[in-house]
Amino acid sequence: MNNPAFSLSAYAPYSTPDVASMAWWVAMSSTLKLDRIWFGQQTFAPVVAGVGYASGRGHRAAVGTAVTVMPTTTPFATAQELRATSRLTGKKTCGYLSPGYPEIQRRMTGSQWASPLTATREFVAAVRSLLAGADTDIRGEYFHTAHQATGVDDSESCEIGLGVLRPGMARLAGEIADGFITWLSGAEYFSQVLCAEANAAADAAGRSRPRAVATLHAAPEVPDADVPDIVRGAIGPHLSAPHYRDMLERSGIPLHEIPTDVDLRNVADRGLFCTGDHQEIIDRANALAFAGADEVSIVLHQRPGQGLTELFDDWAALAAAHDPVLQRNELAS
Missing domain, CATH: 3.20.20.30 (Luciferase-like domain)
Incomplete structure (x- = not known):
């Protein structure tokens, strides 16, 4: 079968136990010239920590997170991590999001979201505005994000997606x-x-x-x-x-x-x-x-x-x- 034109990337299975383990995946992807290394929802350390550890050891690869479960974080924290990851790697960073399943919503926010799609719209709008360095004032049903403009636009270096x-x-x-x-x-x-x-x-x-x-x-x-x-x-x-x-x-x-x-x-x-x-x-x-x-x-x-x-x-x-x-x-x- 002839190869169609597509990017080949690696996905690290599940949560990695420490930053050194994350760095191994970054180094492997960099060495083999894969198009990207994806990490799922992390339990022990944020992805940016592993990326920083790898970068300090001379390994840089394009990184994606999929999926970040929105009830476990905020738009501000998400934008901050995407911006930092992109700057550490010098490559476009992908941040893909999900509202998660109802039990996670109840555990992390106290209630099940009546409209996960609405929550996702609000979260994405806030992250986009923050990455663009614009004045942000999202007063939604699920997320309230207000932040003064930084004037630093990182929107072209970050890709926002959905699971x-x-x-x-x-x-x-x-x-x-x-x-x-x-x-x-x-x-x-x-x-x-x-x-x-x-x-x-x-x-x-x-x-x-x-x-x-x-x-x-x-x-x-x-x-x-x-x-x-x-x-x-x-x-x-x-x-x-x-x-x-x-x-x-x-x-x-x-x-x-x-x-x-x-x-x-x-x-x-x-x-x-x-x-x-x-x-x-x-x-x-x-x-x-x-x-x-x-x-x-x-x-x-x-x-x-x-x-x-x-x-x-x-x-x-x-x-x-x-x-x-x-x-x-x-x-x-």
């Missing part, structure tokens, strides 16, 4: 975001639902279509007997979550509330989790690119007993399969 699972958020991304990213989606649903809804909303709003980023979960060369256990360990909690199950049912992948081995094999067979060799993983990424992804971010899950050296080797093989000439030249220099 998208279903049509409503895809339409909102088309109306207000620079891009969108999805965590679990096959090529057909990505193309026919998410891209279609986002692009139609952007066209109706008279604005540029948002950049589309697809994630692909993978673990190379997993024996067939081990596939259910690998998939369960990697994405089992997501497959049990109501909002993910709803999305997957919309795309024709029904699941039991507690996914069975048959469910987990079906997830792999339908392209949501690739357990083949490195070329098969890139072929799956190609399929997402043909479906409309401008960037495919691979979430490469470590197999039992696999260390960082083996993980780096897997990433080097993926990078070479994506762009063999580039990688031969870079790694030989």
